[in-house]
Structure formats: C-alpha cells, structure tokens
Amino acid sequence: MKTLKLLCIFCFFFIVTNSVAQEExxxxxxxxxxxxxxxxxxxxxxxxxxxxxxxxxxxxxxxxxxxxxxxxxxxxxxxxxxxxxxxxxxxxxxxxxxxxxxxxxxxxxxxxxxxxxxxxxxxxxxxxxxxxxxxxxxxxxxxxxxxxxxxxxxxxxxxxxxxxxxxxxxxxxxxxxxxxxxxxxxxxxxxxxxxxxxxxxxxxxxxxxxxxxxxxxxxxxxxxxxxxxxxxxxxxxxxxxxxxxxxxxxxxxxxxxxxxxxxxxxxxxxxxxxxxxxxxxxxxxxxxxxLTIEDFSTKNVSIYPTVGTTFTIDLTNKSDIENITVYNVLGQKITSLDLQKNTILWDAYNYTEGIYFIKITGKNGSQNSQKVIVKK
Known part of the structure; x- marks a missing residue:
C-alpha cells in the first residue's frame, strides 16, 4: 500500500529555467x-x-x-x-x-x-x-x-x-x-x-x-x-x-x-x-x-550536497535574489542566509538532524525551494 516515500537521498543540481513565479x-x-x-x-x-x-x-x-x-x-x-x-x-x-x-x-x-x-x-x-x-x-x-x-x-x-x-x-x-x-x-x-x-x-x-x-x-x-x-x-x-x-x-x-x-x-x-x-x-x-502566478526570467541555482551539515548555494546572479531562508519540516522559519556573495554557505551543524527546506525568493516574487537533510 505504501506509495508515499518522503526520504530520498540523492545528489542534486537545482536549476530553475523559465520557471514560474510563485507567491505564498x-x-x-x-x-x-x-x-x-x-x-x-x-x-x-x-x-x-x-x-x-x-x-x-x-x-x-x-x-x-x-x-x-x-x-x-x-x-x-x-x-x-x-x-x-x-x-x-x-x-x-x-x-x-x-x-x-x-x-x-x-x-x-x-x-x-x-x-x-x-x-x-x-x-x-x-x-x-x-x-x-x-x-x-x-x-x-x-x-x-x-x-x-x-x-x-x-x-x-x-x-x-x-x-x-x-x-x-x-x-x-x-x-x-x-x-x-x-x-x-x-x-x-x-x-x-x-x-x-x-x-x-x-x-x-x-x-x-x-x-x-x-x-x-x-x-x-x-x-x-x-x-x-x-x-x-x-x-x-x-x-x-x-x-x-x-x-x-x-x-x-x-x-x-x-x-x-x-x-x-x-x-x-x-x-x-x-x-x-x-x-x-x-x-x-x-x-x-x-501559488503559481506567472513566468519569470531564467536563473541557475546550485545547492549541494543534499545530505550533510554544510550546504553550498551557488547563485549565477545574486542581484536577482531577494532573500534565502531555511524552514524546518513543520514549515517554521529557522534562519535567513546572508546574500553578500554569489556562493553562500549554510552551516547546519548546530541544528537538529532532519529534513529542512532552503527557499530562494527572487525580487520579482518568484519562489523555489529545495529539500536538504542535516545528518552529522
């Protein structure tokens, strides 16, 4: 009966191309x-x-x-x-x-x-x-x-x-x-x-x-x-x-x-x-x-690895990004990441092991998220 599997561990290169803008x-x-x-x-x-x-x-x-x-x-x-x-x-x-x-x-x-x-x-x-x-x-x-x-x-x-x-x-x-x-x-x-x-x-x-x-x-x-x-x-x-x-x-x-x-x-x-x-x-x-609202311009974002304690977010153009936030599996915001560089690190070592979502919000209102697993 079991068709719903939440935990799948895989290497991931996250590319948003001609994606749709979203609002919450x-x-x-x-x-x-x-x-x-x-x-x-x-x-x-x-x-x-x-x-x-x-x-x-x-x-x-x-x-x-x-x-x-x-x-x-x-x-x-x-x-x-x-x-x-x-x-x-x-x-x-x-x-x-x-x-x-x-x-x-x-x-x-x-x-x-x-x-x-x-x-x-x-x-x-x-x-x-x-x-x-x-x-x-x-x-x-x-x-x-x-x-x-x-x-x-x-x-x-x-x-x-x-x-x-x-x-x-x-x-x-x-x-x-x-x-x-x-x-x-x-x-x-x-x-x-x-x-x-x-x-x-x-x-x-x-x-x-x-x-x-x-x-x-x-x-x-x-x-x-x-x-x-x-x-x-x-x-x-x-x-x-x-x-x-x-x-x-x-x-x-x-x-x-x-x-x-x-x-x-x-x-x-x-x-x-x-x-x-x-x-x-x-x-x-x-x-x-x-909710999906409309198309927005092409962006490339890389988040890696998907399992670990330190995660790298590579942005092609950080000027297009409004903010990057991290949420736990209950949907609670736990931190915001600094946008000073095109390559951003999230050090999750002091957080509880489990599933988290890194959400990237563009200045045009676009939103995309990627699941990562904190495991020490």
Missing part, C-alpha cells in the same frame, strides 16, 4: 470535533484573516470521525488526519482534501500527531495501551516508543535536551520521558484539570492548555507552577501561532478561535463563533501555500 498565501485549518462522539465532524479552512471558511474535509464518506490533529506532508502534497473514533490516520490530498488511503490503523484513538527530530511521526493514543507510536512518513510502523502508557494522551512536546513530555487528560498531569522513550518522572501533578496541548517556550517554561480549568497555565523548567498565562477561556483546545507571532487558541465554549499576544493579552476573536458551522475546535494549523 496563508491559510488556517481547524479540525472540528463537532459533538465529540457524534457528528457533524469536519476540517475547515480559513483565509489569513480567519474569514471565508471552506469545508476542506467533511464526514460524508466516513473517513473522519471525531477528528483530532492535522499534519501536512508538503513533499507529497498530502495531509494526515487522525480520528479518535476510527482508530485511523488517513491520507488526503493537501489541495482538495480528497481521501487517498489509510496511513495507519489499529491505534487506540489517535489524538495528537507531530513529526520529531528523527523525521518520524509521533502519535498519541486516547485509549489502547497509551504508549506513543512512531511511524515512517510513508505509514510504516516503527515501534511503541514509550516504555509505559499515559492514559488519554493529548499533548506532546520536547524540551531543549530532547526529553519528551506527554499530557494526560484524565491524569491531570504531564509525564516526562528521556530521548529513548524511557519514563523519567511525573513532571507536573498539580494545578491541572484536564490538560490538552502543551508547548515549551524559549526560556524553558512549559505552557499547558487546561481544558477543564478554564485557563492556560505556565510552569517553569522544573515543573513548578508559575501562574495563569491566559484566563477565562473554557474548554480550550488547539493552538497555532499567527504570522504576527500572536497566539491562536481554540475556544470550545464559544465555538471560536481567539487571538492573544505573546504576553497572553486578548487581541480579538480571530475566527468568529460558528463560522463555517464550527462547533468544537480541536486543532489549529497555519499553512503557507505556494
């Missing part, structure tokens, strides 16, 4: 858990202003049921959807939402999915044995990564040392595992009432969405409660970062998505209550979609 548009995708065990369920698509909702995937064909997370695999033009009720992760066309095939089955209520530094897909279970499953990005099962189960797992992130953290909804806790999936300790066991999403900030603090606690809470790098980050938001679930750096949070109590500053101050209701018949926001994903 920002869209936000929201999984709608509807009435939880009961439909309607859907994946909605909104524009960069949180408006003009479209139904990207509906439940008419039975392929989604209580949808949870959304992970785009840009290399394949596909998107993965986890559904708690079916025990499946399904593959859909990233442009149309059309069902392609099942990615993985036999999961005890898959909830959160994320791609780790090892370029494997980590999947949490609401039911089953509660362990974290890992998959190749073509759907091949790798292993049960964690050595013990976490009941109703629904939040996942890593600290700067590579330790894994899992939020337990019914356990009112956050559990800590080492880089090999071995349980270390219960990291947080207080001040929580149904934690869902978790993420680390650059200073080492852990932010926890407390679904039944009506707040988003801050804990320090030792697991100590620091205080309330955002108050007065009930049944919150799902988060993403706005292009401005503001925080978007799913507001289940009001069937909406709210926008907050990085300091936790309320900005606006970003997606209005019930927009697109939204009932229960469950996951929010920001996606930058590249």
């Amino acid at each position: 548009e920002i869209f936000y995708y929201v999984s709608d858990a509807g009435n939880f065990n009961n439909p309607p369920w859907q994946i909605l698509k909104f524009d960069e202003n949180g408006e003009n909702p479209e139904v990207f995937i509906d439940d008419d064909d039975g392929h989604i049921a209580w949808p949870q997370d959304i992970v785009f695999l840009e290399e394949n033009n596909t998107v993965l959807i986890s559904s708690l009720n079916t025990g499946l992760i399904t593959i859909h066309n990233a442009a149309t939402g059309e069902f392609i095939e099942n990615f993985a089955s036999g999961i005890g209520g898959p909830t959160r999915m994320t791609i780790g530094a090892d370029n494997l897909l980590y999947v949490l279970q609401w039911q089953g044995n509660g362990r974290v499953f890992r998959y190749e990005l073509d759907g091949t099962f790798v292993d049960e990564f964690t050595d013990i189960g976490v009941p109703q797992s629904i939040g996942i992130d890593w600290d700067s040392d590579g330790n894994l953290y899992i939020a337990s909804f019914t356990g009112d806790s956050v559990e800590k595992f080492d880089q090999n999936g071995i349980f270390i300790e219960t990291f947080i066991d207080n001040n929580l009432e149904g934690p869902t999403n978790i993420w680390f900030e650059e200073n080492g603090d852990l932010i926890v969405i407390d679904y039944n606690g009506g707040a988003i809470k801050r804990f320090d790098s030792e697991g100590n409660f620091v205080g309330i980050f955002i108050d007065g938001i009930n049944f919150a679930e799902g988060y993403a970062f706005h292009t401005s750096g503001d925080l978007l949070i799913g507001d289940g109590n009001n069937s909406a998505v709210n926008r907050y500053t990085s300091d936790g101050a309320f900005v606006e209701v970003f997606i209005e209550s019930g927009a697109g018949n939204l009932i229960t926001p469950n996951a929010i994903v920001r996606r930058e979609e590249t």
Whole structure:
C-alpha cells in the first residue's frame, strides 16, 4: 500500500529555467470535533484573516470521525488526519482534501500527531495501551516508543535536551520521558484539570492548555507552577501561532478561535463563533501555500550536497535574489542566509538532524525551494 516515500537521498543540481513565479498565501485549518462522539465532524479552512471558511474535509464518506490533529506532508502534497473514533490516520490530498488511503490503523484513538527530530511521526493514543507510536512518513510502523502508557494522551512536546513530555487528560498531569522513550518522572501533578496541548517556550517554561480549568497555565523548567498565562477561556483546545507571532487558541465554549499576544493579552476573536458551522475546535494549523502566478526570467541555482551539515548555494546572479531562508519540516522559519556573495554557505551543524527546506525568493516574487537533510 505504501506509495508515499518522503526520504530520498540523492545528489542534486537545482536549476530553475523559465520557471514560474510563485507567491505564498496563508491559510488556517481547524479540525472540528463537532459533538465529540457524534457528528457533524469536519476540517475547515480559513483565509489569513480567519474569514471565508471552506469545508476542506467533511464526514460524508466516513473517513473522519471525531477528528483530532492535522499534519501536512508538503513533499507529497498530502495531509494526515487522525480520528479518535476510527482508530485511523488517513491520507488526503493537501489541495482538495480528497481521501487517498489509510496511513495507519489499529491505534487506540489517535489524538495528537507531530513529526520529531528523527523525521518520524509521533502519535498519541486516547485509549489502547497509551504508549506513543512512531511511524515512517510513508505509514510504516516503527515501534511503541514509550516504555509505559499515559492514559488519554493529548499533548506532546520536547524540551531543549530532547526529553519528551506527554499530557494526560484524565491524569491531570504531564509525564516526562528521556530521548529513548524511557519514563523519567511525573513532571507536573498539580494545578491541572484536564490538560490538552502543551508547548515549551524559549526560556524553558512549559505552557499547558487546561481544558477543564478554564485557563492556560505556565510552569517553569522544573515543573513548578508559575501562574495563569491566559484566563477565562473554557474548554480550550488547539493552538497555532499567527504570522504576527500572536497566539491562536481554540475556544470550545464559544465555538471560536481567539487571538492573544505573546504576553497572553486578548487581541480579538480571530475566527468568529460558528463560522463555517464550527462547533468544537480541536486543532489549529497555519499553512503557507505556494501559488503559481506567472513566468519569470531564467536563473541557475546550485545547492549541494543534499545530505550533510554544510550546504553550498551557488547563485549565477545574486542581484536577482531577494532573500534565502531555511524552514524546518513543520514549515517554521529557522534562519535567513546572508546574500553578500554569489556562493553562500549554510552551516547546519548546530541544528537538529532532519529534513529542512532552503527557499530562494527572487525580487520579482518568484519562489523555489529545495529539500536538504542535516545528518552529522
């Protein structure tokens, strides 16, 4: 069944000749858990202003049921959807939402999915044995990564040392595992009432969405409660970062998505209550979609090697180039490269091993990118 292979290692000379110019548009995708065990369920698509909702995937064909997370695999033009009720992760066309095939089955209520530094897909279970499953990005099962189960797992992130953290909804806790999936300790066991999403900030603090606690809470790098980050938001679930750096949070109590500053101050209701018949926001994903607009002049660009820690970008004429940026596999910008010379080096030694994309933007709006693999 497996036809989708993301990792292919090959020597590459990147030539853009009479290519098409491209521009990026920002869209936000929201999984709608509807009435939880009961439909309607859907994946909605909104524009960069949180408006003009479209139904990207509906439940008419039975392929989604209580949808949870959304992970785009840009290399394949596909998107993965986890559904708690079916025990499946399904593959859909990233442009149309059309069902392609099942990615993985036999999961005890898959909830959160994320791609780790090892370029494997980590999947949490609401039911089953509660362990974290890992998959190749073509759907091949790798292993049960964690050595013990976490009941109703629904939040996942890593600290700067590579330790894994899992939020337990019914356990009112956050559990800590080492880089090999071995349980270390219960990291947080207080001040929580149904934690869902978790993420680390650059200073080492852990932010926890407390679904039944009506707040988003801050804990320090030792697991100590620091205080309330955002108050007065009930049944919150799902988060993403706005292009401005503001925080978007799913507001289940009001069937909406709210926008907050990085300091936790309320900005606006970003997606209005019930927009697109939204009932229960469950996951929010920001996606930058590249659209073709017109032809542009001939350019030659060479990027080599495609595997290593130092990458060379040779430009025929750097005066035609606006910028060169590097993104990780989640679409997050990690650095910009200096355009002082026609030959540019990206030293990636201090970055985590995995897939990255070097994107070159021309002054006429053209954009092209090349996948490279950082391997030490």
